Amino acid sequence: MPHPRAGAVGEQGRLTVADGPAVARLAAHLREATPAMLDDLRLLVEHESPTGDAGRLDALAETTAARWAELGSTVRRHHREGVGTHLEVHWPADPRDGSDARPALLLGHIDTVHAVGTLARNPFRVEAGRAYGPGSQDMKAGIVLALHAVRALGELGVRPARPLVVLLTADEEAGSRDSRPLIEDVAAGCAHALVLEAAGPGASLKTARKGIANYTLTVTGQAAHAGQDFPRGVNANVALARLAVAAHELSDPQSGTTVNVGVVAGGTRPNVVAERARAELDVRFWDDAEARRVERALRGLRVAAGAHLAVDGAVNRPAFRRTPAVGPLVRAARRVAAALGDDLDETSVGGGSDGNLTAALGLPTLDGLGAVGAGLHTADEYVEVASLPDRAALLAGLLASL
Numbered sequence: 001m002p003h004p005r006a007g008a009v010g011e012q013g014r015l016t017v018a019d020g021p022a023v024a025r026l027a028a029h030l031r032e033a034t035p036a037m038l039d040d041l042r043l044l045v046e047h048e049s050p051t052g053d054a055g056r057l058d059a060l061a062e063t064t065a066a067r068w069a070e071l072g073s074t075v076r077r078h079h080r081e082g083v084g085t086h087l088e089v090h091w092p093a094d095p096r097d098g099s100d101a102r103p104a105l106l107l108g109h110i111d112t113v114h115a116v117g118t119l120a121r122n123p124f125r126v127e128a129g130r131a132y133g134p135g136s137q138d139m140k141a142g143i144v145l146a147l148h149a150v151r152a153l154g155e156l157g158v159r160p161a162r163p164l165v166v167l168l169t170a171d172e173e174a175g176s177r178d179s180r181p182l183i184e185d186v187a188a189g190c191a192h193a194l195v196l197e198a199a200g201p202g203a204s205l206k207t208a209r210k211g212i213a214n215y216t217l218t219v220t221g222q223a224a225h226a227g228q229d230f231p232r233g234v235n236a237n238v239a240l241a242r243l244a245v246a247a248h249e250l251s252d253p254q255s256g257t258t259v260n261v262g263v264v265a266g267g268t269r270p271n272v273v274a275e276r277a278r279a280e281l282d283v284r285f286w287d288d289a290e291a292r293r294v295e296r297a298l299r300g301l302r303v304a305a306g307a308h309l310a311v312d313g314a315v316n317r318p319a320f321r322r323t324p325a326v327g328p329l330v331r332a333a334r335r336v337a338a339a340l341g342d343d344l345d346e347t348s349v350g351g352g353s354d355g356n357l358t359a360a361l362g363l364p365t366l367d368g369l370g371a372v373g374a375g376l377h378t379a380d381e382y383v384e385v386a387s388l389p390d391r392a393a394l395l396a397g398l399l400a401s402l
Ligand SMILES: [Zn+2]
Pocket: 109, 138, 139, 172, 197, 198
């Protein structure tokens, strides 16, 4: 894609973070593009794309790939049977002379938590300055911001500081089991990661996230007739109840570690001593050492004689710690935001994202660069329309300056 030199933007068209007027120009350009951004948001939201629905995720990947191709990008499709298609987009930007060749990684996902049919009850619509619809904030608007940030750079002839790789995966909401090796492979060659997940409270950036581990405890006891043979039975439900309490008590408020016994199921009928019972746990932690402590304790749990316990599971997302290497990214984002008249805070959150994976590789990772809104994962999910151009300008400013 040709990049006309834009002398007003600075040397070689490069935007510097101190270049307030250039940021303002990007923002003004993007404000004019707000209707086009809403058209794109509608296009993506109206493609329902629950995790695991490979056919719908393939279709949305094609729609999304076409939009990137229009910007002169090359798109690699990583099709996975039963999962969908992960998109790897390379924007053949013309980075400023002398930049190191490692690309910036823009990281997002095309899947949502919303089942097919949600759209019929909760159609895409704009009301009172809010754009509603399933997956609007998490994270179809994030994809729209990335598209329009890149488009604005091209249209204004602002050269990015680095080449750009955009990775949009199809299984983030289920823990990125399939896409993780791809994310790690692509991230390994990049300079830093900018994650398109929803903005934090007050439009803040996310620079730390808890890690997540998931476990299943399965107890097998001995079935027996509750009337005739009660003493012969070994009740799996009772054993599991004790385990559930023990697991819950592995939580440590001091270090922020939580063990949530989210699902408990067991037995078949009231008049049968329960033979099988199962609990599903969600563990969250700020420190990977805490995850190891909890896992050791879970694997050390014992049940009464005659019963058997199986513990399955592992860490799914390591803790995303705020490291000093993130400082330059935060400062750059603050300066771009200041040029837009915004104060930008950073925050840490309990929810995980693919940012956990890039941060765990040691890649400086700035998360929460997506849309401002609320209600993610609910039927009231929306994005603030007025925030779209400013968030896209923030992204564009970062791509131009980092
Ligand atoms: Zn998300």
